[in-house]
Amino acid sequence: MKKLLITMIVAVLIAGEFFAACHADRRPGPDSNAIKLPPPVLKSSVSIEEALQKRRSIRSYKNEPLTLKEISQLLWAAQGITGGGRLRTAPSAGAVYPMTIYLAAGKVEGLPPAIYKYYPHSHSLEFLKPGDFRENLSEACYGQSSVKNAPAIIIFAGNLDKMSSKYGTKSLNFICQESGHAAQNVYLQAVSLNIGTVVVGAFEDGEVKKILNLTGNEKILYLMPAGKI
Numbered sequence: 001m002k003k004l005l006i007t008m009i010v011a012v013l014i015a016g017e018f019f020a021a022c023h024a025d026r027r028p029g030p031d032s033n034a035i036k037l038p039p040p041v042l043k044s045s046v047s048i049e050e051a052l053q054k055r056r057s058i059r060s061y062k063n064e065p066l067t068l069k070e071i072s073q074l075l076w077a078a079q080g081i082t083g084g085g086r087l088r089t090a091p092s093a094g095a096v097y098p099m100t101i102y103l104a105a106g107k108v109e110g111l112p113p114a115i116y117k118y119y120p121h122s123h124s125l126e127f128l129k130p131g132d133f134r135e136n137l138s139e140a141c142y143g144q145s146s147v148k149n150a151p152a153i154i155i156f157a158g159n160l161d162k163m164s165s166k167y168g169t170k171s172l173n174f175i176c177q178e179s180g181h182a183a184q185n186v187y188l189q190a191v192s193l194n195i196g197t198v199v200v201g202a203f204e205d206g207e208v209k210k211i212l213n214l215t216g217n218e219k220i221l222y223l224m225p226a227g228k229i
């Protein structure tokens with residue numbers, strides 16, 4: 001009887017966690033601020049082997065806007081939903097998914113210059129803050145020109161609170177490891193789109209957070225400027 005009771009409690013806890021994870025970050029943003037992205041394309045003429053062979057860090061870009069389709073594809077590669085209603089393109093310790101992807105758009109067709117937040121479940125963007133912040137972000141990255149000149153910058157942030165209830169002192173390691181997976185996806189997707197990108201790890205955490213208006217226990221993990229080659 002006692003064994004049955006314990007089994008039932010564990011089952012309820014697991015189910016609770018599953019449902020909590022399913023509902024996490026599902027909000028597409030307030031209706032007036034939500035921007036639905038074009039659906040991701042799942043076929044390409046570039047093989048995974050070619051993408052691996054060609055992947056390079058590229059720091060200068062054409063002075064041309066990116067399209068919404070290209071942005072959609074890069075964001076999907078970073079954290080898009082690919083299975084079971086909640087599993088994503090990149091792995092996550094315990095399927096907790098503590099990362100949030102932000103977009104600083106400067107020159108993107110169909111997107112006013114602004115900071116946006118990506119919602120994987122609805123594959124949409126939430127408009128957060130108007131303005132072109134590429135120059136500010138570049139300053140926060142010690143003046144790196146790739147950040148200033150790219151039409152758009154993808155920013156990875158990890159929520160330590162979300163991770164630490166389950167993984168305690170391992171949380172920071174896990175979050176950093178996860179950003180590596182997601183960033184590599186963006187690199188490979190970029191090759192297939194003929195877009196250049198680079199992971200920028202040298203930045204002032206506090207300065208980037210200020211630009212994004214982040215106040216919680218979120219850690220900036222990477223910036224990835226992206227633009228046509």
Ligand SMILES: Cc1cc2nc3c(=O)[nH]c(=O)nc-3n(C[C@H](O)[C@H](O)[C@H](O)COP(=O)(O)O)c2cc1C
Nearest residue numbers: 055056057058059141144146198199200201202203
């Ligand atoms: C953790 C990490 C941090 C990095 N930070 C920067 C950076 O701040 N700026 C930059 O231009 N490149 C940065 N890079 C990219 C490396 O310079 C690049 O990967 C390296 O020169 C090898 O070139 P490849 O990526 O073309 O193979 C970083 C790479 C890693 C893995």
